[in-house]
Amino acid sequence: MFFIIDIMPGLKVLKLLVGTCRSCHHQGELELIKTYQCLRLFFIPVFKWHTRYFLRHSCGAMMAVSEEDAIAMLHVGIMPDQVQVEVMEKGPVRCATCGRILEEDFICCPYCGNNTK
Numbered sequence: 001m002f003f004i005i006d007i008m009p010g011l012k013v014l015k016l017l018v019g020t021c022r023s024c025h026h027q028g029e030l031e032l033i034k035t036y037q038c039l040r041l042f043f044i045p046v047f048k049w050h051t052r053y054f055l056r057h058s059c060g061a062m063m064a065v066s067e068e069d070a071i072a073m074l075h076v077g078i079m080p081d082q083v084q085v086e087v088m089e090k091g092p093v094r095c096a097t098c099g100r101i102l103e104e105d106f107i108c109c110p111y112c113g114n115n116t117k
């Protein structure tokens with residue numbers, strides 16, 4: 001008798017909310033997501049741990065939120081702008097004028113010539 005045990009990282013989108021991205025400062029749709037590690041036995045999830053909650057913006061930014069705040073946004077109708085977040089991952093740098101994605105070390109935007117620094 002042997003067991004097939006593996007660990008899978010999981011990600012689940014819980015809700016779509018409207019709020020301000022703390023990375024690019026644009027207002028838009030933010031996804032409230034939950035990530036976790038999942039232990040599977042014969043490919044059936046048996047145990048989940050290391051659950052964390054984030055808000056994700058389409059610019060690529062990931063903002064960590066506490067579990068209480070995530071639950072409040074999910075069930076109580078609290079909006080992302082009312083909770084404390086920590087920006088974990090920033091989206092790519094964008095030109096403030098034309099909005100195109102820039103390499104980190106560009107001094108001017110190659111698309112519209114706007115000075116980015």
Ligand SMILES: [Zn+2]
Pocket residue numbers: 021022023024025026057058059060061091
């Ligand atoms: Zn953003």
Ligand SMILES: [Zn+2]
Pocket residue numbers: 095096097098099100109110111112113114
């Ligand atoms: Zn530009």
